[in-house]
Amino acid sequence: MVYENLAEKYRAIKYGDFIGQEKAILEIKAFLHDFPKKKGIILHGPAGTGKTSLALAAAHENNLEVFELNASDTRNKAKLEELLKPAAQQQSLFKKGKIIIMDEVDGVTGSDIGGIPELVRILEVAKHPVIMTCNDIWQSKLAPIRQMCTLVEMKVLPPASMVQLLQKITIKEEVTKDLTTLQQLAIKSQGDLRAALNDLHSYAHTDSKIDTTERRDIEENIFNILRRLFKERQDFLDLFDSTKLSLDEVLLWIEENIPREYKNEALVKAYTALSKADVFRGRIYKNQFWRFLVYQNIFQSAGISYAKPAPQSGFTPYQAPKRILKIWQHNQKIIQKKSIAKKYALYAHCSIPRALRDFEIIRHIIKQPGVQEQLKLNEDEVAFLIK
Template sequence: MKISYQMSDTRPWTEKYRPGTVKEFRGSSKTVEKVLNWVKNWDNQKTDALLLHGEPGIGKTTLVGLVAEELGLEIFETNASDVRTKKALQSSLEQAVQQRSLTGRKKLILIDEVDGMSSRDRGGKSQISKIINKTKFPIIMTANDAYANGMQSIRRKSNVVQLKKVHTNSVNSRLKEIAEKEGLEYEKSAVKSIARRAGGDMRAALNDLQSLAEKHGEVTSDLVKELGYRDTEKDVFQALKLIFKTTNISTAKNAVDGVDENYDTLFEWIRENIPKEYKKKNDLAEAMDVMSKADVFKGRMVTRQNWSLLKYVYVLMSAGVSVSKEEKYRGFTRYSYPSKIKKMGRSKASRKKRKDISLKVGKKLHTSVSTATDLIPFLSILMEKEDWKENIVEHLDLTEDEIKFIKNF
């Protein structure tokens, strides 16, 4: 059997299809030009540093690498959120910004994720602004949140450039290109909806496409639905991303403002997803503590019919949760639909479906409807095996909808 290169290539597609040249980079060519020109003419710039900020997964880190490549510069890279202490940061960076490279090539210094530096180490950011004063080479910093706590000393010394989210059409065309290269069967509308639900986050889109490709070998609209509810619940996902990724109080607080969900639902969304994002014990404990306080206010508000308490509920579950972490978490997190709401939402339409299935099961097994209902979870497990599933479906004469219902039970 011929094993193709692609089959044996297990890299994540975000790596495999990381653009190799500036031309392949999707997004505002103006911004790309701006950054390129700033580095090119660094000797004559007003600032020695550039702060490139924008939402996660839109290519900030990638762009800096491409710019270095394009201009033939050697890149020196530190990830500020990985640097544990001021001292460690100082020693490596100070050398880097002052000493010529061994190869004699010019350097570009990348300080990635400056806004993610530990907030415990308060001096970190002012340390960086001091290092900017000493640099002999252009410094580019990246951040999700240029306005996070303590960022003003850095902002003041930098040319602040925002990278905009990748336009849905650009995400879409990139996904199609990759699908073609992978020889993947896809419905155009399905790829489009992956692009749409990514909300400008190219990395999220690539991850979604790859996960469907690997799981099912094709991309259809039905399968996209399986990914979750990000399309219809776009606002909520965006709010979650902001709350979890920022440490800035007002950013987090504003994130929940425009969300078209009631406070109870929003509460469930946040509670469900905190453990997905906050992996450190203390962060999780603190965030849950804040949520429990929000819950107390929520309860009092209802029992006392005192709706003025609502503002505390909102502030606690947005800003309160966002400042519960010591530092921001990097990378992509797939948020999920709250299981509690899923159960509630199911109730009406699905009660009927459940009853229909139970009737069918009950008839075949000669049991009462309620006993049959109790058997649905077991059916769900049995039907994970493909040949058993076929037999069961045939025996019980199940419809597509009913099969789906059992599968998701």
């Protein structure tokens, strides 16, 4: 029998309870490790992806006392100040460290006097890590906070993983639901685990069919977006609004697939547009000119669509961006080379990139046993040199 709210009952407690959020967990670990390099971290993503759970899990894993604050509780300056300052400014009397969790920061609106500027000030003075969650990080009002925090995107749980999870829960709750029902629940939820569990709860003891047509906002799949962008010829200024990928992620997808779709003049025009989008992306990051997102968007939407002289047809097999993965794989392969270069650089008063660039020359020198000793190379590194 189901008595309590399933979403609360099965809330993830430890890092190990999360599915598909490895990257977010790594980033939150790094953030806590490096604190106070950055005072705050923002977990962002659609509803039901585990933002609040992950924040609480981080506290749990590190044995930190949680100071939780919902923006909806305290929507004005006086209250925020009263509630956050003492926690943020005083070191705990006891050994236990504190962590400030601020849910739904996008709920702090313009009408809450001082809301965002106050949050900025709190981040500046905070002595404890601040974890914030929000759905839409790209709202302009959040720009000042964005600059001060590490941004971590929470991934939407894919339907297959969600079905597996729902199966486990139905077994534990002794509810019998066939696979099709669970699949329908998963699809209907659009990756929102909380919604799926709430639905499961409400359907648990009925035999009614699940109405999958009641999807609220339909997320357009990136493949559909690419197909429209590359095949049709339109302004497409709102095209990327329907994806949950950020503009920078979309840029990588476009980059990967331009040559699969365009040839010759169209190829050059499309890359010219994309390279301009990238120039503005660089300026946004360098100078924090968030308004330039407009230009980045136009170049990578209309700019790409109009690169061809006429609409195209036919099927093109698009691929996910591979570059980042390739770089990562390569870095794994040369881990020893990098650690050797680091030891050499420190010893010989030069930078690591320089040591890497002249590595083939330096390799002959480091191979000598006396030098290996002076650099204190470990066995793995020596093995790499001889290889």
